[in-house]
Amino acid sequence: MRSARGWRLAGIRSALAAIVIACLATGPALAQTTVRVSGWGGTDVAIVEELLARFVRPVVEPQGIEVVYEPIADDFPTYLFNALSAGTAPDLFYVDIFWAESLMRAGQLEPLNDYLADSSVLSADDIIPELLDAFSLDGKIYGIPKDFNTLALFFNKDLFDLAGVPYPDENDDWNTLADKLRRVSALGPDIYGLALQPEFARMGALAFATGWEPFDEQGHTNLLDPRFVEAFSWYTGLAADGTGVHPEDVGQGWGGGALVTEQVAAAIEGAWLLGFLRDAAPNLPYGAVPLPRHPGTGQRGNLIFTVAWSMNSASQVKDEAFQVLEALTSPEAQQWVLERGLALPSRAELADNPYFQQPTPEAQANRIVFLGASDGFVRPFKFLDYGGSWLDPINAAINSVILGEQDAETALAAAQEQLDLLTGR
Amino acid sequence: MPWRWNRHVQEAVAAYLFLLPFALSLLIFFGYAFVRTVYFSFTDYNLFESPSWVGLQNYLAIIQDNRFLLALRNSIAFSVIVTLAQTALALVLAVVMNNRLRGITVFRTAYYLPSVTSSVVITLMFIWMFQRTGVMNYLITAAIVYRPVILTFLGLTLAAQVLQVLWERWRGRPAGWFEASLLFVSLVLAAAGTGALWVAGVTEPVAGVEPVRIVWLNTRRTIPEGGGWWSIPLPLAAIMMLNTWTTAPTFMLLYLAGLQDIPKELYEAAEVDGANRWQRFRYITVPMLRPVTFLVMTLGLIGTLQMFDQVAVIGSAAPLESVITLAYYIYHNAFPAGAMPRIGMASAAAVVLGLLPLIAVLIQRRVVERK
Numbered sequence: 001m002r003s004a005r006g007w008r009l010a011g012i013r014s015a016l017a018a019i020v021i022a023c024l025a026t027g028p029a030l031a032q033t034t035v036r037v038s039g040w041g042g043t044d045v046a047i048v049e050e051l052l053a054r055f056v057r058p059v060v061e062p063q064g065i066e067v068v069y070e071p072i073a074d075d076f077p078t079y080l081f082n083a084l085s086a087g088t089a090p091d092l093f094y095v096d097i098f099w100a101e102s103l104m105r106a107g108q109l110e111p112l113n114d115y116l117a118d119s120s121v122l123s124a125d126d127i128i129p130e131l132l133d134a135f136s137l138d139g140k141i142y143g144i145p146k147d148f149n150t151l152a153l154f155f156n157k158d159l160f161d162l163a164g165v166p167y168p169d170e171n172d173d174w175n176t177l178a179d180k181l182r183r184v185s186a187l188g189p190d191i192y193g194l195a196l197q198p199e200f201a202r203m204g205a206l207a208f209a210t211g212w213e214p215f216d217e218q219g220h221t222n223l224l225d226p227r228f229v230e231a232f233s234w235y236t237g238l239a240a241d242g243t244g245v246h247p248e249d250v251g252q253g254w255g256g257g258a259l260v261t262e263q264v265a266a267a268i269e270g271a272w273l274l275g276f277l278r279d280a281a282p283n284l285p286y287g288a289v290p291l292p293r294h295p296g297t298g299q300r301g302n303l304i305f306t307v308a309w310s311m312n313s314a315s316q317v318k319d320e321a322f323q324v325l326e327a328l329t330s331p332e333a334q335q336w337v338l339e340r341g342l343a344l345p346s347r348a349e350l351a352d353n354p355y356f357q358q359p360t361p362e363a364q365a366n367r368i369v370f371l372g373a374s375d376g377f378v379r380p381f382k383f384l385d386y387g388g389s390w391l392d393p394i395n396a397a398i399n400s401v402i403l404g405e406q407d408a409e410t411a412l413a414a415a416q417e418q419l420d421l422l423t424g425r
Numbered sequence: 426m427p428w429r430w431n432r433h434v435q436e437a438v439a440a441y442l443f444l445l446p447f448a449l450s451l452l453i454f455f456g457y458a459f460v461r462t463v464y465f466s467f468t469d470y471n472l473f474e475s476p477s478w479v480g481l482q483n484y485l486a487i488i489q490d491n492r493f494l495l496a497l498r499n500s501i502a503f504s505v506i507v508t509l510a511q512t513a514l515a516l517v518l519a520v521v522m523n524n525r526l527r528g529i530t531v532f533r534t535a536y537y538l539p540s541v542t543s544s545v546v547i548t549l550m551f552i553w554m555f556q557r558t559g560v561m562n563y564l565i566t567a568a569i570v571y572r573p574v575i576l577t578f579l580g581l582t583l584a585a586q587v588l589q590v591l592w593e594r595w596r597g598r599p600a601g602w603f604e605a606s607l608l609f610v611s612l613v614l615a616a617a618g619t620g621a622l623w624v625a626g627v628t629e630p631v632a633g634v635e636p637v638r639i640v641w642l643n644t645r646r647t648i649p650e651g652g653g654w655w656s657i658p659l660p661l662a663a664i665m666m667l668n669t670w671t672t673a674p675t676f677m678l679l680y681l682a683g684l685q686d687i688p689k690e691l692y693e694a695a696e697v698d699g700a701n702r703w704q705r706f707r708y709i710t711v712p713m714l715r716p717v718t719f720l721v722m723t724l725g726l727i728g729t730l731q732m733f734d735q736v737a738v739i740g741s742a743a744p745l746e747s748v749i750t751l752a753y754y755i756y757h758n759a760f761p762a763g764a765m766p767r768i769g770m771a772s773a774a775a776v777v778l779g780l781l782p783l784i785a786v787l788i789q790r791r792v793v794e795r796k
Contacts (some may be wrong), residue, residue, distance in 0.1 A: 085473060421491075
C-alpha cells in the first residue's frame with residue numbers, strides 16, 4: 001500500500017508528464033512569433049479585421065507570424081501613452097497626426113528608414129510626400145500613413161435647385177460662394193447656406209488660403225495678422241447675417257449632421273462624411289467641390305488629417321512587425337480600402353486609379369478630397385507639440401463669435417493673449 | 426504545558442488577519458500611489474523619460490497657471506454650494522419621506538432613482554435637454570406661446586377658490602385656503618372656463634413667437650454677469666444643479682436612518698408643550714441629526730471636491746474654462762490632447778486636491794466640536 005506521500009509523488013509525476021505532452025503537442029506554435037496590432041474602435045474594427053484576414057494573415061502566417069488585433073474602444077491616445085510608458089504597448093499601432101509629434105520626440109516610435117531601405121515591397125517614394133512629411137522629424141520616418149482626409153465643400157443639390165441657384169463649383173471664390181449660399185438661405189427662415197462648425201479644424205483651411213501660417217520663424221502664432229482676421233471674419237460673418245448656422249441650432253453636433261437635416265445647404269467636411277451619408281441619408285442628392293479660392297491669393301487652403309501605422313520602439317519583434325506593416329499598406333490592401341469607399345489610401349500611384357473616374361457621387365467626392373491634399377496651401381492638422389492647448393483658444397473664439405456672445409475683435413484679442421502665453425510673443 | 430496566547434492577544438491577531446486583505450489593497454493601490462504622486466510632484470516627468478528632480482517648480486508653475494486658479498475657484502465654489510444645497514435638500518426630503526403615508530415607498534424609490542442611475546447617462550440626457558434646440562428651450566417657448574391661456578387658467582382657479590372658501594366660511598364652515606376638495610373643484614371649473622374662453626376666441630395662444638434659443642451650456646456667461654472672479658460660470662451652475670439633484674437622495678437615505686433613531690417621546694413632549702411643526706423640526710430634529718449632518722457634509726465635501734465625470738462627459742459641449750474642476754485639471758495635464766503628458770504638474774495639482782478635503786474636514790470638525 002502506498003503512503004500518502006507516495007500518492008502525492010505519483011500525482012506530481014503524472015502532472016509533469018501531462019505538461020510535457022502538452023508542450024510537444026503545441027510545439028510548433030511556440031516557434032511562432034506574435035505581432036500585436038492596435039487601433040481605435042468604431043467602424044475601424046471591421047475594416048482592420050477584414051484587412052488582416054484578406055491581405056495580412058495569408059502573407060505572414062506561412063512565415064510563422066501570428067497577428068493579434070487589439071482594438072481600443074475609447075480614448076485611444078490615453079491608452080497608448082500609458083501602455084508605452086508601462087512597456088505593455090502593442091508592436092504596431094495607429095498614430096494620429098494630431099499627437100504624433102509628442103511620441104516622435106519622446107523616442108517611442110521606431111524610425112523606419114532602415115526597414116524601408118531594405119524592403120522590396122514598400123518604399124518611401126510610394127507614399128504621398130505630404131503625408132510622409134507629416135510623420136517625419138529630422139529626416140527620420142516614424143510612421144507609414146495608412147490613409148488620409150482633407151476638407152471639401154459638400155452641398156445638398158435639392159436646396160440649390162429649389163432656390164434656383166447654380167451649384168457651387170471649382171471656380172468659386174469666397175465672394176461668389178457666399179453669394180450663392182446667401183441666395184439659398186433666402187428660401188426661408190429655417191433654411192441656411194452653410195453649417196459653421198465652430199472649430200479651427202474647418203475654419204483653418206480658409207485661413208491657410210489667405211497665405212497665413214500658423215507659426216512664424218520664431219514659432220509664434222499671430223491671430224491678429226490681417227489675413228487670419230479676414231478668414232475669421234468671413235467665416236463668423238456668415239453667422240451674423242443668417243447665411244450660416246451653428247450646427248447646434250439645427251439640433252446637430254457637427255456639419256454632417258446639419259447637412260442631413262436638409263435645412264442646411266452645405267457643410268465643410270472630409271470623406272468621413274460619405275459613410276455617414278450612406279447610413280443616415282441614402283437618398284440625399286449631394287455633390288462635393290473643392291473649398292473656395294481666396295479672392296486675393298487665388299489659392300485654396302486645406303488641412304490634412306491622417307493616421308499612420310507606427311512601430312513601438314521597444315518592440316521585441318520589430319522585423320516581424322515590419323512585415324505585417326508591409327502587408328497592411330500593400331497596393332492590394334490599399335486598393336481594397338479605396339474601392340470599398342472606406343478611406344483614401346496613402347499611395348501616390350492611386351491618384352490615377354480608375355475608381356476615381358466612376359460617375360458616382362461618392363467616387364467623385366473621394367476624388368475631390370484626394371486632390372485636396374496637393375492643391376494650394378495645405379497644412380497637416382498638427383500644431384508643433386502643443387496639440388489641444390493651441391486649438392482651444394481659437395475654437396473658443398470662433399464659437400463665441402458665431403453664438404453672438406463676443407465680437408470678432410474682442411474674441412481674437414482674448415485668444416491671442418492665451419496663445420502668447422503658450423507660444424511666446 | 427505548551428505556551429498559549431492569552432485571549433486578548435488572540436483576538437487582536439484575529440482582528441488584524443481580517444483587516445489584512447483590505448489593508449494590503451489600501452497599501453498597494455492608495456499608499457504606494459500616494460507616495461509616488463508626492464514624489465512625481467517634485468519632478469519633471471512625461472511618462473517616458475525618467476523623472477528629474479525639480480523641487481517646487483511644479484507648484485510654482487500651477488499657481489501661475491490661470492487655468493489652475495480657475496479650476497481651484499470652480500472646485501471650491503462647486504464644493505461649498507453643492508454640499509450645502511444637497512445637505513439641505515436631503516434633510517428636507519428625508520423629513521418628508523419619513524411620513525407614514527400610503528404609497529410612500531413608491532416616492533422613496535422614485536426620489537432615489539437619480540442616485541442609482543449612472544451619472545454619465547444622466548449627464549448625456551442633461552446635455553440634450555439643455556441644447557439650444559432642446560426640451561428646456563422648447564418648454565420656455567411653449568410657456569410664452571400659451572401665456573394667455575395659462576394666466577387665464579391660473580386666474581380662474583384663484584377666483585374660484587377664493588369664492589368657494591368665502592362661501593363656505595359665510596355658511597359657517599371653517600374652510601382653509603388650500604382645502605383639497607375645494608381646490609379640486611376650482612381646478613375643474615377653471616379648466617372648463619379656460620376651454621370655453623379659448624373656443625370663444627377670448628384667450629388665445631400668442632402667434633408668431635420666435636423660438637427661444639438660450640445657450641445654457643456652450644457659453645461664457647456667468648452668474649452674476651460681469652462679477653469677474655466672484656461670479657460663477659453658467660455651465661458650472663448647471664452642473665451644480667445636476668449634481669445636487671443626483672447626490673441628494675443618497676444622503677436622504679442617511680438622514681432617514683438617522684430619523685429612525687430620534688425617540689418619539691421627544692416630539693410628544695414638545696407637542697404637549699405647544700411646540701409647532703417648525704419648532705419641533707428646528708429644536709428636535711436638526712440637533713438630534715447633528716452626527717448624521719457631520720457625516721453627510723464630510724462625504725459631500727469629499728465627493729464634490731473630486732467631481733470629474735460630469736465635466737468629462739460635458740466635454741466640448743461647454744468651454745473648458747467654464748466647467749474645469751481640479752480633478753479635471755489633473756486629468757487634462759496628465760493626458761493633454763495632442764501633447765506630452767505633464768505628470769509633474771498633474772501630480773502637484775493632485776497633492777493640492779488631496780489637501781483640500783483634509784483642510785475642509787479639519788475646519789468642519791473644529792466648528793462641530795465647538796458647538
